[in-house]
Amino acid sequence: MKKFEEKTIESETIFEGKVVKLQVDRVKLPNGKVSKRELIKHPGAVAVIPVTDEGKMVFVEQYRKPLERSLVEIPAGKLEAGESPEATAHRELEEETGYLADELIYITSFYTSPGFADELIHLYLATGLKKSAQPKEADEDEFVEILECTLQEAQKLMEEKKIYDAKTAYAVLYLASQNHRE
Amino acid sequence: MKKFEEKTIESETIFEGKVVKLQVDRVKLPNGKVSKRELIKHPGAVAVIPVTDEGKMVFVEQYRKPLERSLVEIPAGKLEAGESPEATAHRELEEETGYLADELIYITSFYTSPGFADELIHLYLATGLKKSAQPKEADEDEFVEILECTLQEAQKLMEEKKIYDAKTAYAVLYLASQNHRE
Numbered sequence: 001m002k003k004f005e006e007k008t009i010e011s012e013t014i015f016e017g018k019v020v021k022l023q024v025d026r027v028k029l030p031n032g033k034v035s036k037r038e039l040i041k042h043p044g045a046v047a048v049i050p051v052t053d054e055g056k057m058v059f060v061e062q063y064r065k066p067l068e069r070s071l072v073e074i075p076a077g078k079l080e081a082g083e084s085p086e087a088t089a090h091r092e093l094e095e096e097t098g099y100l101a102d103e104l105i106y107i108t109s110f111y112t113s114p115g116f117a118d119e120l121i122h123l124y125l126a127t128g129l130k131k132s133a134q135p136k137e138a139d140e141d142e143f144v145e146i147l148e149c150t151l152q153e154a155q156k157l158m159e160e161k162k163i164y165d166a167k168t169a170y171a172v173l174y175l176a177s178q179n180h181r182e
Numbered sequence: 183m184k185k186f187e188e189k190t191i192e193s194e195t196i197f198e199g200k201v202v203k204l205q206v207d208r209v210k211l212p213n214g215k216v217s218k219r220e221l222i223k224h225p226g227a228v229a230v231i232p233v234t235d236e237g238k239m240v241f242v243e244q245y246r247k248p249l250e251r252s253l254v255e256i257p258a259g260k261l262e263a264g265e266s267p268e269a270t271a272h273r274e275l276e277e278e279t280g281y282l283a284d285e286l287i288y289i290t291s292f293y294t295s296p297g298f299a300d301e302l303i304h305l306y307l308a309t310g311l312k313k314s315a316q317p318k319e320a321d322e323d324e325f326v327e328i329l330e331c332t333l334q335e336a337q338k339l340m341e342e343k344k345i346y347d348a349k350t351a352y353a354v355l356y357l358a359s360q361n362h363r364e
Contacts, residue, residue: 003252004245004325015196015204017220019298022197022204027247035323037247038199040222042298063186065209065219066300067293070185076297108340111249111347113294113301115258116201116224118248121348141217143186158290165293166303166348170355177359 004030006037019043019078020117042119046088047076049107049171050099050126057154057175058129059168060096060144072147072162074171076121085122091136093126097146098135102128107174112166121167151175186212188219201225201260202299224301228271229258229349231289231357232281232308239336239357240311241350242278242326254329254344256353258303267304273318275308279328280317284310289356294348303349333357 006027015022021041029035050058063070077092079085086104093099105125112119138144149157154172157163163172188209197204203223211217232240245252259274261267268286275281287307294301320326331339336354339345345354 002245002250003243003327006245006247017206018218019220020204020222022202024199025247029323030245030325033323036200038201039248040202040299041248042295045297061185063184063188063212064293064296065188065207066221066223066298067296068184071293071296073296108351109343109346110351111246111253113224113299114246114249114253114255114347115227116248117222117295117299119295141211141215143212145185161291164291165296166352169290169292170348170352173352173355173359177355 006030006035009034038116040113040117040119042078042117043081044079044120044122045076046079046085046092046122046124047074047167047171048089048093048101048104048124048126049074049175050093050097050101050129051175052129052148056148056150057171058097058099059147059149059154059163061147061162062142062144071164071168072157073165073168076167086124089122089124089126094132095136095138096142096144098132099126099129100132101126102130110170123167123171151179188212188217191216220298222299222301224260224299225263226261226302226304227258228261228267228274228304228306229256229353230271230275230283230286230306230308231256231353232275232279232283232311233357234311234330238330238332239353240279240281241329241331241336241345243329243344244324244326253346253350254339255347255350258349268306271304271306271308276314276318277320278324278326280314281308281311282314283308284312292352305349305353333361
């Protein structure tokens with residue numbers, strides 16, 4: 001018995017899309033009562049903190065339809081079936097920024113919205129960056145602009161709410177705390 | 183014209199639940215092509231980093247149905263209609279931990295999953311904690327256990343993947359970087 005486990009009585013799939021699947025579960029609570037849970041299933045993703053030899057962070061700016069605005073974020077992308085997180089990290093870095101990384105170091109993983117979604121993001125640091133001679137093309141419905149910023153510039157983008165998502169906020173705080181340690 | 187804006191051609195609401203709303207938009211991309219976007223609408227939330235006078239962080243452990251496991255997280259909860267983020271923070275802190283906070287300091291905000299959801303979390307630091315004489319009751323379908331941990335214990339919980347979500351990982355890294363600065 002897992003702590004506070006909510007046993008599934010019935011599970012209904014409402015929608016299966018390209019990115020998310022929505023399901024509503026009827027569950028039995030620890031006190032025996034019955035409740036409903038709305039669950040988003042997501043394949044999971046990787047995110048990469050690319051740092052150039054000059055110590056600059058590489059970001060991508062792209063439109064985020066759920067927010068009806070563009071955000072400056074670290075490169076990231078969904079896991080493909082059968083693809084390792086490391087392979088996804090290398091692929092997304094090249095597709096979104098044109099960079100190949102000599103070294104990819106695993107930092108941590110976290111669920112983004114555990115209350116309603118199972119999306120898990122694996123976070124990597126990429127160094128030894130070289131521009132790819134023939135960069136892989138991005139998905140045909142992706143439009144991104146690349147920015148290279150110092151840590152201080154990135155912190156300013158956070159204050160301006162241009163950087164405004166959890167994985168990128170974590171990345172900026174992570175690099176700031178690493179620099180502090182050196 | 184916003185950068186890389188994706189204009190909505192048609193918007194279909196697939197599901198409206200207690201927590202999330204799912205909508206599929208047909209959009210016109212910057213190159214004129216048409217694509218679809220799956221969007222989760224969420225009311226937004228607050229999260230609180232409660233730190234006791236002894237310097238311990240207060241966490242709640244609860245079952246997360248999307249993950250089919252429990253997680254150790256900082257207290258958090260959805261914004262209610264007409265409620266300010268500060269009021270939500272005080273309410274959720276009391277409901278989930280039984281603590282009242284003398285001081286609530288705004289730290290930052292971030293979107294949790296901007297690729298598919300509009301959930302925005304506002305993060306606060308709560309200090310001057312006193313146990314409430316008559317704590318507000320939690321929602322009737324919420325079962326939580328309270329943990330008070332040093333920063334080092336919290337970092338160990340991260341290594342053990344018991345702390346395993348973005349807002350809590352950010353909170354632990356934030357306090358570690360603050361301590362470093364002192």
